[in-house]
Amino acid sequence: MSQTFLRFFEALPTALAVGLLLLPLLSEENGARFKPAIALCGVLRAVLGFGLIVLIARAIIPADVPLSFDGLVTFSTSTSVGRAWVATEIVALLFALATLLRLRVDSGVFDKATLGLGGLVLALTSVTGHAIDDSFRWWQQASFLLHTAAGLTWLGGLIGLVWWMFTGRGKSPEVAAKLSERWSNVAKVAIVIVVISGIVMAWENVGSFANLLATPYGRLLTIKLALFCASMLAALALALYLNRRPADKFDFDWYGRVGLAEAVAAAGLVFIAGWIAVITPASHETDLYWPLPFRLSWSATWGYVGAKLPWIDVANWYLAPAWSAVVAVVCAALAAFFWWAPRLRPWRRFSTPGALLLSALFVGSSFATVAYTDTYNDPAVDYTAMSVVRGQKHFNANCVACHGVSGEGNGELASGLKDLKGLPVTPADLTAPHVGNHTIGDIFHWLSYGGTSGVMPGFKETLDPDDRWDVINFLLMMSYSNRARFIGAQPMVQWLIAPDFQLVDPEDKITTFYGLRGTPTLLSFARCNAPEVDEHALEASLAIADETAKAAGANHVTVYQGGCPASLMARAPTNPQAVERAYSIINRYPNEKPSDEIAEAHYLIDRSGYLRARYRHFEDGAGQAAQLSAAIAQLAREPFIIVSLHSH
Structure with missing residues (x-):
């Protein structure tokens, strides 16, 4: 917090100095009366800068x-x-020196040069914070400089304008109006820069809307946005006054008080900005706390419940989001009626906004679903084949009695489960796509504290956090298994993330499957000693896979077991058994019994890490090699997307 206060009191004097340097240019009057204050602010900024480096070093x-x-x-x-x-x-010392020289030098050119130095000091305020992160691109780093320069210029000029209003009551109304209008134009440009650069910064530092409430950085940014809105309301009041004021009058006191309110909100905004400059950005935060009992989600409401339930369902009619939408439409229609009905016009300024607000609330409620404090928590364990296998072990030990070995909700105890009211409860089918409608944090919460029906127990005392994340990684793979039955040779849309695993690399250059991203990869599985295997046909198939991958310029990773020819092997995992077990979960086919072993399968992974196609076996003359080559060429042309391994 000490850094926050020092950054605030370091930025404020420079902002005021720049604002006071700007005022004479806008009002076309002599700014000699501001020179001592400007010099004091410049020197104070330079002195406080030495304290900042001490605090930064200590941190x-x-x-x-x-x-x-x-x-x-x-x-x-x-x-x-x-x-x-x-x-x-x-730069701050040069600015301080320039402000001191202005006490002796009276030159318009030198004043403008000093103003330029002050603006540079304001822009550089951010470089000791997140702006120097070398992971940012140049335009992202530039957005920090523009944001601080424009924002602090706006604050400093606003404080200077308020000062001028309270001390310039003897000035003519026309001079005050001219200054206010010119300052308004400068402020509009500054605010546009602040908004655009702020969006760029938030896009990188926040990452998602949920992070605005789930992280300390996001909550502070939300307060900052609220203060910004408050200052904009005050600015709007000032702008309306300028448009409607009498030609020969100017209310210095009122304009100064409203301007002061805007300046106070802006100063609070700058204080918050200094605070978030020294804490972890929301997009990098790993411990997320969601404060609301609900969240808004398309996939968990309209995308799932709305598609499954009819408009009228005796037991669950209230769950259909369509009903909230109907009420929203009715409220919107009432708002229009209140506005246009002649007898209701005296009250329309209140009734119409009220009905519209009610309509908006019902629209929002149609997207609302239950949320928990853990809802947006980030996984503490990477999405890897080893994690999936560990999770499967914990699942088999704790969950199969209800959910069944295959996770379809058909365990031995499933038929006799009842909730606290004595009503039958069916365990969830974990192979169904609906698992993807829940956040990973939701699943972690249920694993920790139990299901919403009260039947599923919590495993907080049984499994440590990493074990629970392993189970979640396994559940994610299991949720893909239903759709995975229909993966074919034609590349499908991006929806299935391939789990990562360690690779054997004597040169220690590419040691993970994830590290191969950027180029399509063929992931081949084979058991050359499987029962009833045709060794010659299998070796011919593996040879086609090897030759086609090389010819098409794709990476090739082989998970071969049982004495397969070494000449056909490419990159290999450090733990082939775990990789085979993990990928066997999605190696499903219609009307075939699942197996933990993969006799033969070839998965085509795109540049971004999505599993896009599957080939069961290659035969000479069947055109499959050409089909694989064409698919690799297609995926090679697609854009590379950086995605989280937990995207689902």
Whole structure:
């Protein structure tokens, strides 16, 4: 928090100095009366900058290592944040020197040069925060500079304008109006820059709408947005006054008070900005806490329940989101009626907005589904074949009695399950696509604390968090198994993420399956010692897979067991048994009994890591090699998308 306060009090003087430098250019009057204040602000900024590097170093250097002058010098010259501070402080010192020289020098050109230096100091305010993250592209880093420069210029100019209004009551109304209108134009440009750059920054640092409420960074950003809206309401009031004021009058006191309210909201906004500059961005946060008992979701409401339930269902009619939509339409129609009905016009300013608000609430409720504190929690265990196998082991030990070995809800105890009211409860079919309608955090919550019906127990005391995440990774694979029966040779849409696994690489360059992304990959499975296997046909099939993958420029990973020819092997996993067991979950075919072993299968993975096609066996002269080659060429032309391994 000390860094937050210092960043705020470091930025505020420079913003005020820039605002006071800008005012004489807008009002076309002598700004000599502002020179001492500008110089004081410039010097104060330079002095506070030295305190900032101490706090930054203390936050990064281990607490058991004492700070010394030599240590600060080393930190400032050998770290990226230290070098950024040095550059910023040099500019701040030059700005302070310029503001002091202005006390003796009276030059319009020098004033503009000082204003430019001040603007540069404002822009560089962000470089000791998230802006120096080298994972950002240049335009993302530039958005930080533009955001701080425009935002602090707006704040400083606004404070200067309020100062002018409270001390300029003797000025003519026309001078005040001219200054206000010119400042309004400058502020509009600054706000446009703030909004556009803010969207760019939020896109990278927040990541999703849920993170606005589920993370400390997001909640602070939400408060920042609320303060921004408050300041914009005050700005709107000022703009309306300028458009409607009498030609020969100007209310200095009212304009100054409303401007002060806008400035206070803007100052709070800047304080929050300094706070979020020193905490973990929402997109990098791993411990997410959702504060609401509901969330909005298309897939879990209209996309699932709305498609399954009819408009009138005796038992569950209230679940159909269509009913909320009907009420929303009725409320919208009432709003129109209240507005146009002659007898109701005296009340339409209140009744119409009220009906529209009610309509919006019902529209939102049609997308609402139950949420928990864990709903948006990020997995603590990577989505890998090893994790899936571990999860399957825990599932077999704790869940098959109800959900069944295959997860279809047909376990030995399934028929006798009842809730607290004595009503029969059917275990969920975990192979159905509906599992993907729930967030990973929802599933983690149910595994930890039990199901909503009260029948499924919680496993918080039985399985540690990593074990529960392993079970979730297995459940995700199992939820794919139903649709996976129909994967064929023609590339399908992107929906199935291929689990990661470790690769054998003597050169230690590409050690994971994930590391092969960027180029299509053929993942081949075979058991050359399987019962009733035709060894010659199998070897011919593996040879076609090997030759076609090489000719098409695709990566090739082989999970071969049982004495397959070494000449046909390519990259191999470090644990082939685990990889086979994990991928066997989705190696399903219609009307065939599932197996933990894969006699032969060839999966085509696209550049982004999605499993797109499957080939069961290759035969000479059947055209399958040409089909595989064409599919590889098609996937190679598709754009590369960086996705989370837990996308589903």
